[in-house]
Amino acid sequence: MMGVVPLASRNLLRQKLRFVLSMAGVGLALLLILSLDSIYTAVLRQVTAYPDNAGSPLIASQRAVETMHMSNSALPMSVVDDLRGDKRVARAEPILYQTVALGRKQQVYSYLIGFRKKGGPWRMVKGSSRPKDSEIVIDKRTAERLGVGVGAKVRIAGRRLKVVGLASGTTSVISSVAFVSYKTMERLLGTVGSASYVLIWPAKGQSADELASKLERDHAKVTVQTKEEFSKHERQVVSDMSTGLIRGMLIIGFIVGVVVAGLSIYTATTSRLREYAMLKAIGMRNMKLYGMISRQALMTVAAGLLLAMVLLFGLSQLVPRLDPIVSMVITPESLLRAVAITAIMGLISALLPARRVARVDPASVYRS
Amino acid sequence: MSRKVPLARRQLTYEPVKLVLALLGVMLSVALVGLLFGLREGIRKQVTTYEDNAGADVYVAAGDTTNFIGSGITSMPLSLGRELKQVRGVDKAAPVTNSLVILKLHDKRIATLLVGSSPGKTGGPWQMAEGRPPKKMGEIALDNVMAEAHSLKAGDHVKLKGTHLDVVGLTDRTASWMTPLIFTTQRQAGRLLRSEGKASFFLITAREGPVSKLKKRIAKRFPKLSVQLKDEIAANDRTLMAKTFNAPLLIMVLIALGVGALVIGITIYGFVSERRREFGSLKAIGERNSKLYTLVSKQAFAIAFVGLVAGVVLQRATSTAIHDLWPKFLFVSLGSHYILMVLAAFVMALAGALVPVRVLARLDPLEVFRR
Numbered sequence: 163m164m165g166v167v168p169l170a171s172r173n174l175l176r177q178k179l180r181f182v183l184s185m186a187g188v189g190l191a192l193l194l195i196l197s198l199d200s201i202y203t204a205v206l207r208q209v210t211a212y213p214d215n216a217g218s219p220l221i222a223s224q225r226a227v228e229t230m231h232m233s234n235s236a237l238p239m240s241v242v243d244d245l246r247g248d249k250r251v252a253r254a255e256p257i258l259y260q261t262v263a264l265g266r267k268q269q270v271y272s273y274l275i276g277f278r279k280k281g282g283p284w285r286m287v288k289g290s291s292r293p294k295d296s297e298i299v300i301d302k303r304t305a306e307r308l309g310v311g312v313g314a315k316v317r318i319a320g321r322r323l324k325v326v327g328l329a330s331g332t333t334s335v336i337s338s339v340a341f342v343s344y345k346t347m348e349r350l351l352g353t354v355g356s357a358s359y360v361l362i363w364p365a366k367g368q369s370a371d372e373l374a375s376k377l378e379r380d381h382a383k384v385t386v387q388t389k390e391e392f393s394k395h396e397r398q399v400v401s402d403m404s405t406g407l408i409r410g411m412l413i414i415g416f417i418v419g420v421v422v423a424g425l426s427i428y429t430a431t432t433s434r435l436r437e438y439a440m441l442k443a444i445g446m447r448n449m450k451l452y453g454m455i456s457r458q459a460l461m462t463v464a465a466g467l468l469l470a471m472v473l474l475f476g477l478s479q480l481v482p483r484l485d486p487i488v489s490m491v492i493t494p495e496s497l498l499r500a501v502a503i504t505a506i507m508g509l510i511s512a513l514l515p516a517r518r519v520a521r522v523d524p525a526s527v528y529r530s
Numbered sequence: 531m532s533r534k535v536p537l538a539r540r541q542l543t544y545e546p547v548k549l550v551l552a553l554l555g556v557m558l559s560v561a562l563v564g565l566l567f568g569l570r571e572g573i574r575k576q577v578t579t580y581e582d583n584a585g586a587d588v589y590v591a592a593g594d595t596t597n598f599i600g601s602g603i604t605s606m607p608l609s610l611g612r613e614l615k616q617v618r619g620v621d622k623a624a625p626v627t628n629s630l631v632i633l634k635l636h637d638k639r640i641a642t643l644l645v646g647s648s649p650g651k652t653g654g655p656w657q658m659a660e661g662r663p664p665k666k667m668g669e670i671a672l673d674n675v676m677a678e679a680h681s682l683k684a685g686d687h688v689k690l691k692g693t694h695l696d697v698v699g700l701t702d703r704t705a706s707w708m709t710p711l712i713f714t715t716q717r718q719a720g721r722l723l724r725s726e727g728k729a730s731f732f733l734i735t736a737r738e739g740p741v742s743k744l745k746k747r748i749a750k751r752f753p754k755l756s757v758q759l760k761d762e763i764a765a766n767d768r769t770l771m772a773k774t775f776n777a778p779l780l781i782m783v784l785i786a787l788g789v790g791a792l793v794i795g796i797t798i799y800g801f802v803s804e805r806r807r808e809f810g811s812l813k814a815i816g817e818r819n820s821k822l823y824t825l826v827s828k829q830a831f832a833i834a835f836v837g838l839v840a841g842v843v844l845q846r847a848t849s850t851a852i853h854d855l856w857p858k859f860l861f862v863s864l865g866s867h868y869i870l871m872v873l874a875a876f877v878m879a880l881a882g883a884l885v886p887v888r889v890l891a892r893l894d895p896l897e898v899f900r901r
Contacts (some may be wrong), residue, residue, distance in 0.1 A: 179799065179889070184796060186792050187555075187792035187793060190785050197778075201778050226690075227691055229632055229639065232630040232631075232709070233630065234723055236725075261630065263596055269766075318593075318594065319592060319594055321593070321594075351605070395639065398638075398639050399632060402640065403640075410852070414558065414561075414562050418555065418786075418789055421551055422789060422792065424551055425552060425793060425796055426796050432548070432804075433803070484777070514551075
């Protein structure tokens with residue numbers, strides 16, 4: 163019985179050290195892409211953390227304001243009362259919103275939310291989720307960055323607020339969310355009788371989608387969106403701002419990956435040129451040889467991908483410990499993207515060595 | 531007469547494709563490090579565009595305000611301006627209302643920094659590329675880089691927070707990747723932000739004497755207000771915004787360094803492993819390990835050096851090309867960046883030579899006689 167000799171893997175694994183170096187090179191290049199992707203995903207996820215978790219299916223804002231991130235919305239309380247009086251609305255809860263720099267020496271850019279009964283923190287790690295007058299709930303990671311804990315005081319707009327609770331899931335590299343009572347927020351802002359956004363729960367039998375357009379039609383001063391639309395627009399602000407930059411970095415990472423993989427496969431191939439000439443001499447066709455080289459390239463980049471994933475997981479655990487506000491989110495989509503990128507990388511990197519092998523003269527094996 | 535054989539160079543240039551790939555890898559890694567540092571510095575510079583150009587010496591705001599961008603909770607009655615002007619040494623106290631706002635242009639949502647200033651007073655646009663600064667309600671001036679990207683010009687209209695505004699001018703030197711500046715009148719900004727009759731900041735220009743003393747006088751007279759020198763508030767903005775990028779930047783730089791080192795490592799290891807017999811022969815005829823290490827290190831440093839030079843050229847060309855194509859991205863290269871790039875190349879060479887040196891150290895001179 164004739165067995166198939168796994169030439170590609172044998173060739174690749176014969177020099178284990180070189181294989182390890184190649185795998186590490188490709189792995190790091192892929193890590194460059196994956197880590198950027200995961201930081202970006204974490205930012206996109208955090209930027210919608212509030213609308214995603216505030217609990218209301220609909221969010222109303224000042225007319226033509228569709229976002230919270232880098233935005234400003236102001237509504238007179240009469241608008242909130244009008245919405246409350248609408249029979250199609252089961253509940254309408256105002257919130258006040260403002261961006262602030264929390265802390266003095268170590269500052270964290272933060273969304274400050276003033277809430278009454280609804281719209282407060284959704285996941286607590288420690289302490290109370292209902293701050294009273296002159297109290298505040300901040301994210302656990304923000305607290306670590308600021309070096310404070312429950313019971314400590316943080317300064318905002320000249321006032322010292324006592325930290326009474328630590329929330330989680332609201333911090334990313336670009337901002338964080340902190341919560342105070344509505345009254346405290348009014349005092350901080352120096353305004354009474356207004357709201358920034360209104361959280362709306364539809365009455366029984368009302369679909370959120372339809373109610374959003376009906377409310378917008380009937381209440382001239384507001385823009386009403388479902389929380390999904392609101393989150394989509396939040397993500398768009400961030401992605402419109404950073405798409406070019408992220409794409410540029412991904413392209414550089416991709417080229418680096420191709421170069422490293424190409425270099426390793428080329429090195430592995432040229433060191434075995436005699437063997438390839440031998441295979442040609444005994445009748446192996448160029449196409450088969452190309453296939454073999456491509457398999458080697460794909461195996462190298464696949465091993466690199468595995469290493470990159472392990473390193474990424476390690477990095478996602480390590481980085482938040484070094485800087486609590488930096489988080490990394492690994493999603494199945496980004497892993498799938500990485501697999502696709504890896505496959506393309508492998509195939510491109512096999513081109514150069516394949517050309518070299520194609521030019522090898524089978525007779526050269528008899529000459530030396 | 532014996533002549534020296536340039537072994538290191540001959541080995542390096544024996545396989546040109548391999549050498550080119552190695553140089554490409556190091557070049558890209560070095561360029562990436564340079565681009566990342568340049569971008570960070572560019573962001574730091576753009577973040578303080580307003581403070582650098584507005585012409586104010588001292589910034590007065592409410593409470594504990596430390597930043598101009600994202601200042602958030604800061605509002606003071608406009609009447610405070612009159613009291614500020616009475617402080618000795620104050621020439622002008624111009625009210626300014628600012629806020630981050632989203633400007634929807636076509637299908638894009640652009641985060642901008644809206645500045646509302648009193649016409650003719652400190653705090654408005656400092657250089658016009660086209661048209662004039664806003665003078666009355668319903669007027670706006672846009673950053674010209676952002677305007678050009680969206681085919682807007684003076685005479686066009688935009689809608690901000692549901693209000694139609696006439697674009698009366700395009701401003702120069704106000705571009706920013708994060709938040710380009712847009713200008714309107716202080717009254718219009720107050721109306722848009724629902725904070726009429728209030729100001730976020732008073733921009734103070736000194737009449738005479740050192741501004742630090744003026745700052746002290748204002749702070750003494752108004753102890754509940756935040757009083758900062760231009761440089762202080764600019765430094766705070768730089769810290770708040772630029773530090774956002776520190777951790778991701780560090781991750782990218784470290785990975786790029788690792789890639790560069792591995793590229794050198796793979797190449798030199800390739801040379802060494804393919805020439806084990808030659809190196810074995812050299813050892814057999816009495817060549818010392820230290821000489822062989824020097825040979826390998828020379829190769830590693832040669833690749834790192836050429837890769838460094840090519841990387842710097844690529845970094846300069848790429849940053850210029852990106853800025854030309856998308857002027858909102860600014861890359862600022864400092865001398866320290868080049869020192870870091872040289873250090874990066876040095877580290878890559880050292881790390882890249884490690885594995886081949888270990889292989890050489892373990893190489894048995896007898897190996898040459900076995901085959």
